[in-house]
Amino acid sequence: MLERYGHGGDLVTAAEMYGIPASDFIDFSSNMNPFGPPDAVQRVMEQRWRDLDQYPDPAVRGLRSKLAARHGISMNNVLCGNGAAEIIDLVIRAMRPGASVALAVPGFGEYADAARKYGGKLFTVPLLEDDRFRLSEASVFETVERDKPGLWMLGSPNNPTGQTVSRDLVLKLIDTGAFVVIDEAFIDFIADEDRLTLVREAAARPNLLVIRSMTKFYAVPGIRLGYAVGSPEVIAAMRRLQTPWSVNSLAQWMGEAVLGDEAYEQRTLAWLAEARPHLAASLQALGFTVFESAVNYLLLKLPDRCVLDASELQRRMGQRGVLVRDASHFEGLNGRFIRVAVKLNEQNEKLVQTLKAVLLESGTHAEMERG
Ligand SMILES: Cc1ncc(COP(=O)(O)O)c(C=O)c1O
Numbered sequence: 001m002l003e004r005y006g007h008g009g010d011l012v013t014a015a016e017m018y019g020i021p022a023s024d025f026i027d028f029s030s031n032m033n034p035f036g037p038p039d040a041v042q043r044v045m046e047q048r049w050r051d052l053d054q055y056p057d058p059a060v061r062g063l064r065s066k067l068a069a070r071h072g073i074s075m076n077n078v079l080c081g082n083g084a085a086e087i088i089d090l091v092i093r094a095m096r097p098g099a100s101v102a103l104a105v106p107g108f109g110e111y112a113d114a115a116r117k118y119g120g121k122l123f124t125v126p127l128l129e130d131d132r133f134r135l136s137e138a139s140v141f142e143t144v145e146r147d148k149p150g151l152w153m154l155g156s157p158n159n160p161t162g163q164t165v166s167r168d169l170v171l172k173l174i175d176t177g178a179f180v181v182i183d184e185a186f187i188d189f190i191a192d193e194d195r196l197t198l199v200r201e202a203a204a205r206p207n208l209l210v211i212r213s214m215t216k217f218y219a220v221p222g223i224r225l226g227y228a229v230g231s232p233e234v235i236a237a238m239r240r241l242q243t244p245w246s247v248n249s250l251a252q253w254m255g256e257a258v259l260g261d262e263a264y265e266q267r268t269l270a271w272l273a274e275a276r277p278h279l280a281a282s283l284q285a286l287g288f289t290v291f292e293s294a295v296n297y298l299l300l301k302l303p304d305r306c307v308l309d310a311s312e313l314q315r316r317m318g319q320r321g322v323l324v325r326d327a328s329h330f331e332g333l334n335g336r337f338i339r340v341a342v343k344l345n346e347q348n349e350k351l352v353q354t355l356k357a358v359l360l361e362s363g364t365h366a367e368m369e370r371g
Contacts, residue, residue: 008325029323031297033219034343040257056249063255076232077203084213084226094237102149105332111153123147133161155183160339162293185213189295199229223251282352306364309335322354
């Protein structure tokens with residue numbers, strides 16, 4: 001199984017499974033900015049490698065101060081981590097180990113894994129296909145009334161659905177007294193991010209924490225870099241649990257160097273505004289149901305007449321050097337769903353053509369063409 005270690009983007013497993021060198025795959029199974037790391041990342045590596053003979057700043061002051069300035073908050077509201085993944089783990093440990101945790105499903109698997117790891121009792125709010133996977137306020141407040149979870153963890157934009165949670169809903173949830181964590185790992189891919197993000201609210205309230213990632217938008221998952229924004233008390237509680245020097249020097253320098261690269265940001269947003277609808281239309285033309293997404297990935301339902309399930313489709317695509325995410329591993333979805341990243345036009349075209357070939361080979365597409 002390609003998701004053997006729980007995530008997409010596992011090129012080592014793909015190489016083992018399909019007998020193709022890792023560098024030869026086109027990877028639609030993880031959702032990175034297809035422009036690759038900004039030039040500043042290369043400059044940091046070339047210019048600063050000698051400085052690796054020193055320990056990283058244990059308090060990550062340079063990067064935290066830049067992040068604080070970017071969001072108009074104080075440095076005490078920011079904690080950097082070894083990827084957003086570390087922040088997810090830290091917040092569960094810092095807040096209420098063993099507490100009841102509510103999640104929307106399908107959602108990013110690390111929320112449930114982290115909650116389980118620390119003895120949390122899980123409650124899930126289903127996102128329904130019939131509602132196009134939107135989070136319904138009614139079902140959230142049903143869970144609040146019935147289960148009274150102490151902690152909520154919601155993705156906005158949610159992975160794998162690509163939908164955002166309304167700010168109003170989050171603010172109402174905070175008013176119930178629960179501690180709310182909003183994972184905004186992909187929010188930078190939304191052009192009016194500033195209108196949607198809850199970072200300023202998180203800095204000002206004791207029971208809201210926002211998680212951000214720098215690995216997706218800046219295409220540096222290999223360095224691991226994310227951060228949390230919250231009240232100084234919550235940030236301090238998380239920091240006390242963190243391994244010393246958890247954010248290495250390269251990650252700190254790169255984070256500082258890429259922030260504020262406006263040309264890269266504009267280029268990314270312009271590409272996505274054009275590429276996502278184009279790819280969605282091509283996939284629809286092949287018979288896939290494409291769910292609305294605000295970001296750089298699309299949740300797809302296989303064509304009704306497709307005789308393959310997601311796992312077999314993934315296998316046949318992988319054998320052709322194209323990796324897609326089998327979304328049946330997300331709780332709440334089944335073998336009719338896959339998730340694909342939006343990439344550059346030429347790569348997207350390769351995805352569409354490969355899907356078409358696989359469908360054709362399985363008999364699906366020929367049947368579709370006959371009507
Ligand atoms: C929704 C979501 N949050 C957080 C993460 C973790 O990101 P990072 O690479 O910063 O650890 C991921 C990674 O796929 C994700 O999809």
